Amino acid sequence: MSLIHPTALVDPKAELAADVSVGPYSVIGADVRIGAGTTIGAHCVIEGRTTIGANNRIGHHNALGGAPQDKKYAGEPTALEIGDGNTIREFCTFNCGTVQDAGTTRIGNDNWVMAYVHIAHDVQLGSHCILANLATLAGHVHVGDWVIVGGLTGVHQFVKIGAHAMAGFQTALSQDVPPFMMVDGNPAKVHGFNVEGLRRRGFDAARIAQVKQMHRLLYRNGLTLEQSKLEIAALxxxxxxxxxxxxAVLAFLGASRRGIVR
Structure with missing residues (x-):
């Protein structure tokens, strides 16, 4: 029995693994490639130069691979790449990249993306991340691995979020979030570090204590950023x-262009 519903429209040029499931009334474009074990729900539109890996679960009413929401976009052949093992729930929108940046929007592996999430052009999302309902990543945002973005959180374009960081509910992020830190509010402020997340990921007590010390050096000891970097390097x-x-913290601080949340 075919795994493609008879009401679905799959372009003959699209490349789908033999066991890909496509739900009712979904539309798959000509330049789409979908890997083994992936399931597509009902009423999805997957278009553009979109590559989706293996064993992804894509819920109903998603729009993936559409043109970037950028007035400079002039139809250039940019792309969207989604890795393996991701869960993408209902009503999400992921756009292709732009030639002004990498040209490709990239989603890593094993991410949990809840309903109504928007991932804009040229976003680089790592792996093992959780994006709660209505999280919005503007263009050119970079997100490290194991990051949690709370519901109704908005991330300004070009912002970077470091690995293991966490943004709480309704956070407004216009500056970079260093690895491990927990932020929330509007404007966003750092309120500790993601100790529970680190425990769950197997960090031992000594490593957690060192992350705590880096948090203190950045946010509690009254040091300038340059002084903090020197003290962190000494660890x-x-x-x-x-x-x-x-x-990881030093590299992030050195690469920050928007400044970090303070």
């Missing part, structure tokens, strides 16, 4: 397995 070698955490 290298102090904790087994912790140097990668220190390097």
């Amino acid at each position: 290298k070698g102090a904790v087994e397995g912790g140097d990668g955490d220190v390097e």
Whole structure:
């Protein structure tokens, strides 16, 4: 029995693995490629140069691969790439990239994307992230792995969110969020670090204590950003397995262009 519902419209040029399921009234465009084990719900539109990996669960009424919401876009052949094992719930919109940036909007693996989430052009979303209902990522936003974005949160264009960070409900983010930090509010402020998330991901007590120290150096000790960076760099070698955490924070701070949430 075919796994494509008879009311679905799948362009003959589209490339779908043999076990891809497509629900009623969905539309799949010519330049779409979909990997094994992926399921597409009812009333979805998947268009553009969109590549979707294996074992994704895409719910009803999603619009993936549409043109970027950018007035400079002039029909250039940009793309959307979605990895493996993602859950994308109802009424989400993911746009293709623009030639002014990478040209490709990228979604990693094993993300949990709830209803009404918007991922704009050129967003680079890592893996193992949770985006709650109505989270909105504007163009050119970069999000690291294991990030949680709360419901009704808006992220300004070009903002970067570091790995293991968390943004609470209705947060307005216009500046970068360093790795591990927890933010909320409008304007956003840092309120501690994501200790529970780190425990769940297997960080031992010593690594968590070092992350806590980095939080203090950035936000509690009254240091300038440059002083904080020097103090954080001095933590290298102090904790087994912790140097990668220190390097991740330093690299993020060095690459920040919008400034960090303070």
